[in-house]
Amino acid sequence: MTVPAIETKELVREYRMKRSPQNPSGAPVVALDGVTLDVPQGEMFGLLGPNGAGKTTLIKVLVTLLLPTAGAARVLGLDVVGQVQQIRERISMVSGGEHSGYGILTVREQLWMFSQFYGLPSKPALARIDELLKVVGLYEERNRRTSALSTGMRQKMNLVRGLLSDPEVLFLDEPTVGLDVTAARDIRAYIKEWIRMKPGRTILLTTHYMHEAEELCDRVAIIHKGRIIAGDAPAALKLRATGGTYFLLTTETLDGISLAGLPGVQRADTRALDGRMELRLHLAEDGAIAGVVKVLADSNRRIFSLQKIEPTLEEVFVQLVGQRLEEADERKAGP
Amino acid sequence: MNDATPARGMLRLLRAILGRSYPRIIGANRDKSWLFYDTVLPLLGTIAFVYVYKALGAPERFVGYVIMGGATVAFWMNVMWSMAAQFYWDKQGGNLELYMVVPCGIPAILLGMSFGGFVGTVIRAIAIVAIGSLLFDVHYTVSQWPVFLLVFGVAIVGLYGLGVTFASLFLLWGREAWHMANLFMEPVFFLSGFYFPVRALGFWAGMGASLIPLTLALDAMRQLLFPGTHPPFLPLGTELGILGALAISFIVLARFLLRKMEYLARREGRLSLRF
Numbered sequence: 001m002t003v004p005a006i007e008t009k010e011l012v013r014e015y016r017m018k019r020s021p022q023n024p025s026g027a028p029v030v031a032l033d034g035v036t037l038d039v040p041q042g043e044m045f046g047l048l049g050p051n052g053a054g055k056t057t058l059i060k061v062l063v064t065l066l067l068p069t070a071g072a073a074r075v076l077g078l079d080v081v082g083q084v085q086q087i088r089e090r091i092s093m094v095s096g097g098e099h100s101g102y103g104i105l106t107v108r109e110q111l112w113m114f115s116q117f118y119g120l121p122s123k124p125a126l127a128r129i130d131e132l133l134k135v136v137g138l139y140e141e142r143n144r145r146t147s148a149l150s151t152g153m154r155q156k157m158n159l160v161r162g163l164l165s166d167p168e169v170l171f172l173d174e175p176t177v178g179l180d181v182t183a184a185r186d187i188r189a190y191i192k193e194w195i196r197m198k199p200g201r202t203i204l205l206t207t208h209y210m211h212e213a214e215e216l217c218d219r220v221a222i223i224h225k226g227r228i229i230a231g232d233a234p235a236a237l238k239l240r241a242t243g244g245t246y247f248l249l250t251t252e253t254l255d256g257i258s259l260a261g262l263p264g265v266q267r268a269d270t271r272a273l274d275g276r277m278e279l280r281l282h283l284a285e286d287g288a289i290a291g292v293v294k295v296l297a298d299s300n301r302r303i304f305s306l307q308k309i310e311p312t313l314e315e316v317f318v319q320l321v322g323q324r325l326e327e328a329d330e331r332k333a334g335p
Numbered sequence: 336m337n338d339a340t341p342a343r344g345m346l347r348l349l350r351a352i353l354g355r356s357y358p359r360i361i362g363a364n365r366d367k368s369w370l371f372y373d374t375v376l377p378l379l380g381t382i383a384f385v386y387v388y389k390a391l392g393a394p395e396r397f398v399g400y401v402i403m404g405g406a407t408v409a410f411w412m413n414v415m416w417s418m419a420a421q422f423y424w425d426k427q428g429g430n431l432e433l434y435m436v437v438p439c440g441i442p443a444i445l446l447g448m449s450f451g452g453f454v455g456t457v458i459r460a461i462a463i464v465a466i467g468s469l470l471f472d473v474h475y476t477v478s479q480w481p482v483f484l485l486v487f488g489v490a491i492v493g494l495y496g497l498g499v500t501f502a503s504l505f506l507l508w509g510r511e512a513w514h515m516a517n518l519f520m521e522p523v524f525f526l527s528g529f530y531f532p533v534r535a536l537g538f539w540a541g542m543g544a545s546l547i548p549l550t551l552a553l554d555a556m557r558q559l560l561f562p563g564t565h566p567p568f569l570p571l572g573t574e575l576g577i578l579g580a581l582a583i584s585f586i587v588l589a590r591f592l593l594r595k596m597e598y599l600a601r602r603e604g605r606l607s608l609r610f
Contacts, residue, residue: 015604060604063436067601088438089343100429102358104365109357116354117437117444119347124339165341 003077005169005202006039006062011071013057013226031057033226034071039202039219041076041168044195046217047206048313050321054226055206056095059171062204063093075169091169094162096155096177103147107138107157110146111164118165125164132160136190152183159187163194170194172205176212188216210313220313224321234313241311241319247281247289250304257299264288276304343438348446351439355447356454359417363455373409374462381405381463384530385471396561397531399475402467403557404529406460407549410494411523413456415516418498421448422506423513435600441593445502449495475560482571483559489578490552496585497548503592507599523547528554534568541568548581 011032019026032054039045047055060066061073064084073080078087101110108129115125133139136156141149149157155175162170172191176184192215195203207213213220214234221231230237254277259268267282283289286308296303342350363369381401388397425431434444467473477483505515526544527533533541533554544550555574557565568574 057604060432065432065435065601066604085438085440088436091436093433093436095429098429100433102362104362105358109361113354113357114433114437116350117434117439119342119350119439120339121342121350128339 002041004038004074005041005043006037006045006073006075006204007077008035008037008058008062008073009071011035011037011058011061011073012069013054013061013066014069030226032061032068035223035226035228037221037228037231039204041202042200043218044191044203044205044216046213046220047204047223048208048210048213048220048317049206049223050208053223055208055223056173057226058223059093059173059204059206063091063171064088090167091171092162092165092167093171093173094158094175096174096179097151098158099154100158100161101146103145106143106145107133107149108142111157111161114161115164120164128164129160132163135193136160137186150183152179152186155179155183155187156190159190166198167201169202169204172203174206174208176207176209184212188212191216210317214313222317222320229320230316237313237316238311241315244282245308245310247279247283247292248305248307248309249279249281249292250276250306251279251296252301253277254301257295257301259292259295262288262291262295264291341438347439348443351437351443352447352450355444356451357447359448359451360454363458369455369459370462373412373459374466377405377408378463378466380408381467381530382470385467394564395473396564398471399468399473399561400532400557401530402464402471402473403553403560405467406463407527407553408524408529409456409459409463410491411527411529411547411549412520413452414494414498415501415519417452418445418448418495419501419505419519420513420516422502426506435597441597442590445499445589445593449498452498453491453495476562477559478562479559482575483556486552486555486559486575486578489575489582490548490555493548493578493582493585494552496582496589499589500585500592503589503596506596507592523549526550532557532566532568534566545577546581548578548585551578551581 012030012034013032014028014030016028017023017026023029035054035058047058049055057066061068061080062075064080064087067081075087076090080087101113105113108126111129111133112122112125115129116122120128130139130142133142136159138153138156138160141153146154146157159175162172175191176187179187191203191205195201205213205216217234219232220234220237221228222237223229230240232240250273253272253275254270259265259279259281264284265281265288266284269280271278271280279292281289281292289306293303293306341347381404384401384404385398388401422431425434434441437444468475501515501519508515524530526536526540527547527550528536528541528544529549533544533550536544541550551569551574554565554568555571555578558567558571569577
């Protein structure tokens with residue numbers, strides 16, 4: 001039986017704080033509050049949460065940059081407290097907005113420098129660098145100084161750096177933060193490609209972009225105030241949203257036509273809208289919409305629009321946390 | 336083992352040292368501004384002292400003292416600004432946390448920084464000595480080259496060991512590394528006798544200043560460059576012995592502080608992380 005790629009049990013991490021007007025007692029800040037996770041090898045796992053939720057702290061503990069205050073964490077079966085070196089041999093980390101390296105070096109030189117820290121022989125290291133640069137579309141810039149790179153190019157270079165050592169577990173901390181749409185899409189495309197090319201490799205991705213988590217991850221955990229408040233496949237998480245999938249239909253006034261009793265219709269909420277009627281239909285299965293349409297057509301009611309509405313991760317987040325992710329970010333960053 | 340298998344142990348250490356020294360060595364070659372900032376400007380300060388000695392009618396060897404001192408200043412500045420303060424810059428840029436999780440470990444990174452810094456600085460120092468000696472027609476009589484190189488080598492090991500020690504200390508003490516580096520500029524220029532024989536300070540002040548390896552190294556090298564005319568602070572053998580002890584002490588202390596720094600970084604989270 002293979003060991004999980006990542007395993008945490010009741011993981012707690014506190015930061016000691018100095019006394020300040022905001023924190024007069026000097027009480028420690030709890031960044032992780034009993035996090036229990038199990039990520040099997042080969043999975044792309046997402047941690048979704050607002051700024052300050054504990055995502056980055058969890059990654060820092062797992063990559064051995066921070067000690068846990070309590071609880072346990074293991075990466076590839078290795079303890080993050082006692083088997084630090086063995087973990088560092090097998091993982092890599094890339095953070096969003098990272099400005100690592102030295103601006104005086106070219107892209108290729110910078111990546112070569114980092115390859116040496118992993119002990120890679122120069123010739124195969126340079127061949128791997130060229131290959132990866134081609135994949136992320138940065139090969140033409142290989143001899144350009146890193147100080148002259150755009151944010152998107154720099155992040156592609158950082159991603160290549162993270163992959164140079166062919167890590168078994170790759171930690172990506174907000175890899176597309178601050179990137180324009182195209183650059184972010186390129187990064188996501190390459191992450192997907194890498195995991196496809198390297199079955200068995202694991203990625204732990206933190207993000208506060210819902211669509212990113214949904215697009216990339218096999219499973220997602222929602223983290224808020226240091227606690228995992230939900231975790232499942234994105235589709236399964238969405239099913240948990242109150243209301244689930246429903247149909248939104250706009251038609252003429254119903255004038256006594258009842259839809260609630262039709263086969264497959266679980267609930268039909270109506271709302272008057274500029275002389276028309278908006279119906280929100282919760283059905284036992286999608287096919288039941290045909291019966292609704294037939295009743296309306298037989299009653300000579302015109303149908304103006306019909307939409308199938310599926311819940312988003314955003315709605316799941318709002319229901320679990322009580323506010324939208326952006327609001328949670330703003331509250332955290334507020335005065 | 337295929338040819339892309341990462342090395343471990345000593346081979347990885349050597350590769351990491353070479354990797355980290357590369358930006359320092361290539362940087363000097365790529366950005367030629369050092370020729371002006373690191374050679375011409377320090378030389379101006381050195382020349383000022385030369386004229387002071389000339390105006391006072393001091394013996395010719397004092398001109399040589401000053402040029403030697405000027406060259407040695409380059410090493411001290413490299414150790415302070417590019418070793419002691421380097422973790423601070425690396426922390427700000429996000430390199431420090433990456434360095435802490437790469438398998439070669441922080442000591443390999445520091446050795447690479449030291450080696451790269453040394454190579455770059457030795458070129459600057461040679462340039463200062465060569466230009467200064469040509470300008471003022473200074474002649475040196477090195478009586479014992481192997482001893483001279485031994486003194487220089489032991490002093491460099493001690494000096495960069497001190498740099499590694501300071502690298503951890505600067506990070507532990509506070510966030511404004513340049514203030515700390517500045518603090519160690521002028522007082523060390525004075526106490527280490529960069530521009531005069533350290534013997535002039537008296538025994539106890541000289542012994543205190545000898546905690547900086549350059550103090551005794553400069554005095555020992557001056558004894559070897561100007562045999563019979565330089566007033567020694569301590570006998571050559573004693574100075575070499577103390578320099579050796581300092582080198583070992585600083586390496587041990589640096590190792591201890593590095594471990595302490597790494598432990599605190601992991602425990603507190605404030606040393607390696609950018610908040």
